[in-house]
Amino acid sequence: MFKVQQTIGSVLCCKCGIPMAPNAANMCVRCLRSEVDITEGLQKSVIISWCPECQCYLQPPRTWIKAELESKELLTFCVKRLKNLNKVTTAHAEFVWTEPHSKRIKVKLQVRKEVLNGVILEQAYIVEYVQTDHMCESCSRVQANPDQWVAAVQLRQHVSHRRTFFYLEQLILKHDAAVRAIKIKQMHEGIDFFFANRSHALKFMEFVGKVVPIKSRNDKQLVSHDSKSNNYNYKYTFSVEICPICREDLICLPPKVAVSLGNLGPLVLCSKVSNNIVLLDPFTLRHAFIDADQYWRAPYGALLSSKQLVEYVVLDVESLSSEVNVAGSKYSLADVQVARASDFGKNDTIFTMRTHLGHLLNPGDYALGYDLYGANNNDIVLDKYKNLVLPDAILVKKSYEEKRQKTRGKPRPWKLKSLNMEVDDSCKKHNEEKINADYKRFIEDLEENPEMTFNINLYRDKEYQTSEMASVSDGEDVPSVPLEQLLDELDINDEEDDDDDEESMTE
Numbered sequence: 001m002f003k004v005q006q007t008i009g010s011v012l013c014c015k016c017g018i019p020m021a022p023n024a025a026n027m028c029v030r031c032l033r034s035e036v037d038i039t040e041g042l043q044k045s046v047i048i049s050w051c052p053e054c055q056c057y058l059q060p061p062r063t064w065i066k067a068e069l070e071s072k073e074l075l076t077f078c079v080k081r082l083k084n085l086n087k088v089t090t091a092h093a094e095f096v097w098t099e100p101h102s103k104r105i106k107v108k109l110q111v112r113k114e115v116l117n118g119v120i121l122e123q124a125y126i127v128e129y130v131q132t133d134h135m136c137e138s139c140s141r142v143q144a145n146p147d148q149w150v151a152a153v154q155l156r157q158h159v160s161h162r163r164t165f166f167y168l169e170q171l172i173l174k175h176d177a178a179v180r181a182i183k184i185k186q187m188h189e190g191i192d193f194f195f196a197n198r199s200h201a202l203k204f205m206e207f208v209g210k211v212v213p214i215k216s217r218n219d220k221q222l223v224s225h226d227s228k229s230n231n232y233n234y235k236y237t238f239s240v241e242i243c244p245i246c247r248e249d250l251i252c253l254p255p256k257v258a259v260s261l262g263n264l265g266p267l268v269l270c271s272k273v274s275n276n277i278v279l280l281d282p283f284t285l286r287h288a289f290i291d292a293d294q295y296w297r298a299p300y301g302a303l304l305s306s307k308q309l310v311e312y313v314v315l316d317v318e319s320l321s322s323e324v325n326v327a328g329s330k331y332s333l334a335d336v337q338v339a340r341a342s343d344f345g346k347n348d349t350i351f352t353m354r355t356h357l358g359h360l361l362n363p364g365d366y367a368l369g370y371d372l373y374g375a376n377n378n379d380i381v382l383d384k385y386k387n388l389v390l391p392d393a394i395l396v397k398k399s400y401e402e403k404r405q406k407t408r409g410k411p412r413p414w415k416l417k418s419l420n421m422e423v424d425d426s427c428k429k430h431n432e433e434k435i436n437a438d439y440k441r442f443i444e445d446l447e448e449n450p451e452m453t454f455n456i457n458l459y460r461d462k463e464y465q466t467s468e469m470a471s472v473s474d475g476e477d478v479p480s481v482p483l484e485q486l487l488d489e490l491d492i493n494d495e496e497d498d499d500d501d502e503e504s505m506t507e
Contacts, residue, residue, distance in 0.1 A: 024117035032121060038113040039125045043082050048105075050131040053139035064136050069105075070095045078107050078129055088113045096126060105129040138196045142182050149182060149194035150235060151201035155208065156190035157242040160307060162435060164246060164273075165191060166442040168212065170456035173417050177207040184421045190242075191421065198236050205238055210275050213243040213292035243295055245270050245277055247445075248309075248396050249302035250370050252382045253279075257298055261288045266385060267303075269356075269396060271329060272451075280326060282356040282394055285333060287326045303379055306441075309368040311399055312338040315350065319358045329451065334358025338367065338393065351392040360398045369395035400448070412443075412480075415461045447480050 010019040015031040025032060049058035056064040057077055067074035079085070079093055088111040096106035110124045141148055157164050169191075172178050178193055180200040185192040195201045208214055220234040245251065253266045265281055272278040277290045316337040323330045334357070339350050351373065361367060373392040382388070446452055 023119055025115070025119045027116075029121075032115065032119065033123065036115045036121065038088060038111060038115065038121055038123050041084055041087065042111075042125070043084070043127060044125065045128050045130065046078075046081050047130050047132055048078075048081065049134035050103075051136045051139055052133050053135060053143070056136060058134065058136070069100065074105075075107065078105065078127070079109075081129075082127065085111075091122060103131040105131065138182070141196065149196060151195045151198045151238065152236070153193040153195070153201050153204055153208075153238045153240060154187075154190065155193070155240050155242065156187075157244060158189060159244050159246060160305065161246075161438045161441075163438055163442045163445070164212070164242060166439060167452070167456070168208070169419055170416060171211050172207075173419065174455070174457050175207065177204055178419065180204070184419055186421045186423045188424070201236065201238055205240060208240060209292070212273065213245075213275060213277060213295055214240050215292065215296045216240045243273070243277065243292070244301055245273065245295070246302070246306065247271070247273055248306045250304040250394060250396075251279065251300065252303045252379060252385075254298060254300055254381050255384055257300065261290075262286075264288050266388065267390075267394065269394070270302075271326065278326070280331070280356065283333075283354050283391075285321070285324050285326065285331055285356055300381060303377065303382065304370045304375070306396075308370065308375075309396060310371040310393075311341040311401065312351075312367050312369055312393065312395065313341050313344070314338055314361050314363055314365045314367055316363055317358065317361050320354075321358070323359050330359060331356040332358035334361065336361060336395070338369075338395070340371065341366065353391050353393055353395070355395040357395055357398060361395075366399035366402055367395045368397055368399045369393045397448070400444075404444075411461065411463075413461055414458045416443075417457070417459065 008021060011022045011026060012018065013020050013028040013031055014026045015035075016028060018028060020028045027035070050056070051058075051064065054064075054066070056066050057074070059065050059077065059080075065073065065077055067077060075093060075095065079090070090109060091112050092110040094108050096108050098104045098106055105128075107127050107129070108124060109127060110122065112120055112122045115121045135143065155165070155168075178184065180195055180197070181193045181204070182196050183194040185194070193201070193204060195204070205214075205216060209216075216238055218236060218238045220236045223233040223235055225232050247270055249270045251265075251268050251270060253261070253264065253268060255266070258264055258266045261279075264279065264286055268279040268281050270277060271280040271287070275292065277295060278287060279290065280287045314336055318335045320333040320335060323332045334355055335352065336355050336358075337350055337352050339348075343349055355361070355367075357367065371393055372390045377390075446456075446458075
């Protein structure tokens with residue numbers, strides 16, 4: 001069927017006389033804007049208060065808002081600061097780029113309003129926000145007296161290494177648990193966190209209790225008292241002790257605890273520590289979960305720790321069972337014949353034992369374990385088991401030390417972030433080489449245990465460069481972190497450089 005195409009007629013503007021589409025005012029857009037300014041009476045410049053210490057913005061009367069540059073939160077804050085904006089309808093809002101150090105924020109607003117004879121006019125204008133430095137109450141209090149804290153959380157663990165605090169530091173960084181801390185101080189056997197509010201310290205303690213087994217006690221000290229208004233100012237101190245049981249520790253369970261766990265052990269290995277402790281019997285693959293309340297009800301220590309591990313050479317392996325999944329890790333029973341690496345060339349002592357590492361070990365491999373044959377155990381709990389026959393050794397994990405020698409000293413393609421901590425004088429007196437050795441061992445643990453890397457953030461090292469002369473066989477079969485798990489650090493300067501490069505390419 002034939003349809004006649006409709007054409008829209010045009011009229012002349014009553015002001016300038018140019019052809020245009022008809023509207024109720026019979027005026028073109030240019031003449032209409034010259035006659036009516038819908039942005040009249042709207043704010044074009046606003047002064048906002050900004051804290052240079054915590055980078056928060058003041059929302060009157062006393063609320064401080066944390067917002068990054070060109071974020072949705074900052075855009076919402078800027079639009080809400082405008083007065084008389086209810087006279088028009090806001091269609092769109094966006095940031096206009098300014099120099100980061102100019103202390104100016106520009107927002108381009110597009111507003112609509114009904115003008116002559118029902119014509120809706122849309123107009124864009126720019127609002128300039130001037131930042132004035134004004135420190136918030138908490139930051140001004142800290143600047144006046146850095147030691148003027150209200151609540152302190154003292155984390156302590158009475159062990160011979162700091163690997164637990166290295167892991168806890170990464171968890172804190174990932175979840176921003178210490179973002180409210182005004183000062184962090186590294187102590188001899190732990191870390192002190194200082195807060196300007198008691199509620200912030202309680203929230204931080206709640207987070208720590210969800211990732212490691214702890215017990216805590218608190219105390220308060222009167223600082224000042226106003227008898228007229230009956231106001232009291234206290235300083236609160238929270239002492240938090242972390243369970244001294246760590247991964248790979250050998251534990252001799254007390255008789256009552258072993259009975260309560262179904263006659264587990266009594267010699268068990270700690271395979272995992274989170275808010276629960278996972279104990280594994282390496283001879284039967286039986287395991288048990290112990291929470292913080294159960295442990296602190298009847299606490300016990302480790303018979304041998306990871307610093308007392310001895311290297312063994314695997315001579316023969318005979319598998320006994322299939323793989324069993326225990327708390328996210330796989331184990332398999334096997335009978336193995338091993339010899340101490342230090343005995344080679346000295347004697348022919350060979351140990352036969354049962355181990356839970358049957359799925360990992362092969363003849364010729366190296367393994368780390370506890371030497372109970374040559375150890376001098378003086379433990380009160382162990383003496384309670386009179387008829388207990390100790391094995392010659394208990395293997396804990398496979399060793400990659402010999403294979404790591406090829407990659408020793410070479411950089412890794414990833415790195416970790418760290419908290420901004422002050423170091424106490426008592427901590428400086430101790431050997432820094434010991435702390436560096438603990439950190440090196442922690443890095444190797446991350447590579448050997450993929451389940452540990454799931455809970456922390458690993459970042460790509462931009463300075464890392466692969467060597468073309470490196471041999472393909474270097475570091476073969478050595479555990480490493482997959483490149484897919486690495487995160488890129490966010491750098492505003494890098495993004496700006498990329499945008500400039502793209503613009504230059506388009507030109």
